[in-house]
Amino acid sequence: MTRLRGRLVAEFVATAVLLCAVIGSGIMGERLAGGNAAIALLANTGATIAILYVLIEIAGPISGAHMNPLVTAALAVRGHHERREIAPYLIAQAAGATAGAWLANAMFDLRVLQWSAHARTGLGLWLGEAVATAGLLLVVLRAPKEKVAALVAAYIGAAYWFTSSTSFANPAATFGRMFSDSFAGIAPQSVPMFVVAEVFGAGVAVWAARKTAL
Template identity: 50%
Template sequence: MKSYFSEFVGTALLLAIVVGSGMLGESLSAGNAAVALLGNSIATGAGLYVLITLLGPISGAHFNPVVSLMFWKLGHLDAKKMIIYWACQFIGAIAGIWLTHLMFSLPILQESTKVRTGSGIWVSEFISALVLLSVIRIGDQVAKDRVPMLVALTVTAGHWFTSSTFFANPAVTLARSLTNTFVGIAPNDVLGFVVAETLAAALVMVVLFCRFKRQS
């Protein structure tokens, strides 16, 4: 139960950090989107570092269904635990959105109107998820004690080198459709993001399968 609670709380806090810093950055930047994104990316990276460092020993600090899928493929999770992790991540992400709305005295139930679609955006999300999964996998093999920093810096940089601003997480994507703020995504655009993220996870799964097959 501790690992499930860790995934729920960690994902909720991650979304609170993402959404809260986006709102505050936008309100303080006087309309300068670059400044707002800078604040959002730094806060997200810093928050991720803390969350992964503290909660990693409890649940692995996945906070992301495609990360849990990869670790299931690696044999670190059984199917039942992975599915419960997914439920905790999606529910936690939505709870984090609602908590942030409450903190900022906004209507709790919202729907984003921010359009994020197109082939470039979808390719960007595919690359984002592929990069994130690769960093986690390689880091887990060669620099396990540095994974929190590696992931945090990757996500911070990803805000700036991808056109989609590095969602790379189906639970985060769905939850962000429920906030009409700086970090939102229109509900109609969620499917394109999730498909791209899932395809990246599928590619990683194929690579892992081929590697295991060669080793056997």
């Protein structure tokens, strides 16, 4: 139980820092870009790549640095840890994502408690989110252990630009982003379909990884 508690604390902290970096860099990028969305997204991308690499390297040996319920579930299905740990991990990740969003809001002198008004809906965005999540899970499941941090960070950085959804690829991150009415936010009413798309994409990735296993 003590070991699990330590892993959950690590997962909470890592997910909080991830969301703080994603949302905070989105706010900073938007403020400095003077209305140029491409520059704001570029700043958001760079910060996300860097923090993902750092967090996976640091928290990986402790909790696995999943920061994503779908990664946790997929790894449990493949026997990397016990399935009874899925729910505690999910709670820690959702709580961390919320805390990270609130921290980002507070740092930039915004209302800590707020909802995003940034609607993200439509078949193209949902398809993009499914593609983003499928790719991420395939990287996680097939990457050599010593290269996971670099490959995950590189994939997410690329997917920010080649997917229409800008690659949330993570139900916990999607949940946390609805608490910030900023460049990186998502309106609460848009969250359910994003999560559905993410779950679908993860399912495709698990199936593909199984079919291509050596």
